[in-house]
Amino acid sequence: MSKEPLTIADDLVVDMAYVLRSQTGREIDRSDGPLTFIQGQGQLVPGLEAALYGMSSGEEKEIVVAPDEGYGEYDEDGLQQVPRSALPAGATPDLGQGLRLRNRKTGEQYEAYVVELGPDHIVLDYNHPLAGQTLHYEVRIVDVRQGTA
Secondary structure: OOOOOOEOOOOOEEEEEEEEEOOOOOEEEEOOOOEEEEOOOOOOOHHHHHHHOOOEOOOEEEEEEOHHHOOOOOOHHHEEEEEHHHOOOOOOOOOOOEEEEEOOOOOOEEEEEEEEEOOOEEEEEOOOOOOOOOEEEEEEEEEEEOOOO
16 A cells, blocks of 8 residues: 655645746756755745645646745845955955854844955945845755654
8 A cells, every 4th residue: 555645735845846047047056965944934035935835746846936926126235335444354355255244232143145346345245146036946856855853
């Protein structure tokens, strides 16, 4: 007697292979092997996670995620000019480099990307690199199972 395969639901462990493409079809990311996550825990962008409900092992699907359900809309106010003198001694940032920053008052951590290098300043972008983009996923569900301790 064969068991009915599990379908993706909250708190199940999912192994998924994927390819992520931009609106123009350029490949942005690809899983090297299955990505393992727990459904419903916010480990994926909301639009992708929502589209996986009900899928089961072996299923494939193309999923389009709008910016508001992906990495958010691009916020022009997310740019900040920083004097080079505010950088740690000897720091030599590169264009496109990701930086982890911490607010000295609150201890909150941020991620920013260097988008401009000037002689006496740099410009940081606090938006996610994929903010404002429509994401095109090709997914294949490898396995769906109950979690274990």
